[in-house]
Amino acid sequence: MLKIAIDAMGGDFGPTPIADGLIVALKKNKHFKAIIVGDQEQLLPLIPHKFQDRVEILHTTDVISMHDSATDALKRKESTAYRAIELVRNGEADAYVSAGHSGASMSLATLRIGRIKGVSRPAIATLMPTENGNTFVLDVGANVDCDAKNLFEFAVMGQAYAEDILDIDSPLLGLLSNGEEESKGNEVTKEAFPLLEKLPNFVGNVEGNDIFNGSTDVVICDGFIGNIMLKAAEGVADTIGKIIKNNLRRSLVSITGAVLMRKVFKKLKLKVDYAEYGGAPLLGVKAPVIIAHGKSNARAMQNAIFQAITAAESSLNADIEEKLANYQG
């Protein structure tokens, strides 16, 4: 039976939403077990008796906080993140989920679990919302300065994820640039363009708005740009939400209108709420690693656990290795 290692202490809201999300996941899917790593005293009361045979608690109390550096994480061998990663490294667990320090999880996963053969650098990916679906974007933060070969590997990994996990046949792949023409791009993307042309579903350069209009399934960029784009998108959504709410408050005179708008906001939230997708997968390491948002609620954690299970049950990593070997051969 699949075993998921969970850093139970790293989230901004402590272990409660993490345990709550796990319990719902255990109810919905009876085919996995979890090893939760953290303070036994806090964790034990959060796991109902009926689930205790499917949840093992690995006791440790050191937690890497948001103020610690990712490099410190490698020395803190008793931390919840380190111990949970070691479970995967040692084969005692099949996948890792954490809502803690994302840099620490990335460093530990890359160095302790190790990279898939052919991958120079793992990349973190996320789903961005479109009107009727979403776009898979990577890298959104693992690698600040990338070269053309890194971008090519991200493209191969993104395509494999879209096929194996998102169930998209022949996912369309775009390279994020400042214009659609092949002549557009910065030094790195111009060098990456001919490498990506080896991939059959490469549609060429795409622009910032293409991430949100559903024209492409997978969009490739370096982690510096991906991070800025992601946060800018969240910033725009927040600002529009505030403008709408302020104007509504001023102009709403009827209960009818208020009820209607509550419906709209609820639907809007379902589509643009990134928590709904669970966490961000770190692609390119030898086991599934899901980085959930620090502010994840129980529902986000449940979805992050399901993401880890889906990835662990898939042939994703074998496919990435095979594709990279084919293109480099």
Place this chain on the structure above:
Amino acid sequence: MLKIAIDAMGGDFGPTPIADGLIVALKKNKHFKAIIVGDQEQLLPLIPHKFQDRVEILHTTDVISMHDSATDALKRKESTAYRAIELVRNGEADAYVSAGHSGASMSLATLRIGRIKGVSRPAIATLMPTENGNTFVLDVGANVDCDAKNLFEFAVMGQAYAEDILDIDSPLLGLLSNGEEESKGNEVTKEAFPLLEKLPNFVGNVEGNDIFNGSTDVVICDGFIGNIMLKAAEGVADTIGKIIKNNLRRSLVSITGAVLMRKVFKKLKLKVDYAEYGGAPLLGVKAPVIIAHGKSNARAMQNAIFQAITAAESSLNADIEEKLANYQG
């Protein structure tokens, strides 16, 4: 009296919205004249008799289209953009406005009007909307690959524009990065950081969402990232608008609700409509150059003309030259 040179043919909708915007501007501000460059036969009927003493038509019919390359623009000496730029170069006009090929306008302005002393590369800037105001961002497309010195110059130009044109006392200046800590950034922004620290109002690194939350007045980035961020922001706004409209159509059952929502959309449009701001100034050339959107309507053109007038009447370029000389001295 100030003279504004206007490329009257370059916009996506031909000369009509350009002439209409000019006429309103002439009515509102009696202290400038315009030289409009384009096809006399098309332009003459668009200018009412009472304004003909304030509008000179410079006849030429070649128009640089969106399909032409910016480098071709330098050879097309009879084009509307080239002729209008030459008016500024020769001192026959004080500023240039165009809704045509933006790359052509940028190249012509940089090479024919020339750069301000101390400026390595001109930058194009734009205002992004926040809940209660806006943030001035540059570069958003003129320079794809930038070095640290370029970013420093953009910061000095952005600060001068915020002070002289946007009337902001001590504008706060941020460097767009993947985190607020000084240790964050890519190779170029890390090298730029200590240069920007020379500027008294530098607040350090800012993130993508800071552009939209009003925390900073001026945000600095290279033109590749600026272009992607700008188009991503537009993409998010478009997508949210579509989701709201679709959900409203499905759920609206009362006329009350519909009327209320029309009000909200109207207010929202006023705040997030980039056209409302006019055009994007190209900073760092020896005369004001305003690049309006190809799809500019009359109102956007009117605002672009007012921007050109404000810049021409200000001490902006002298201030940029002086600040750069001070910091480099």
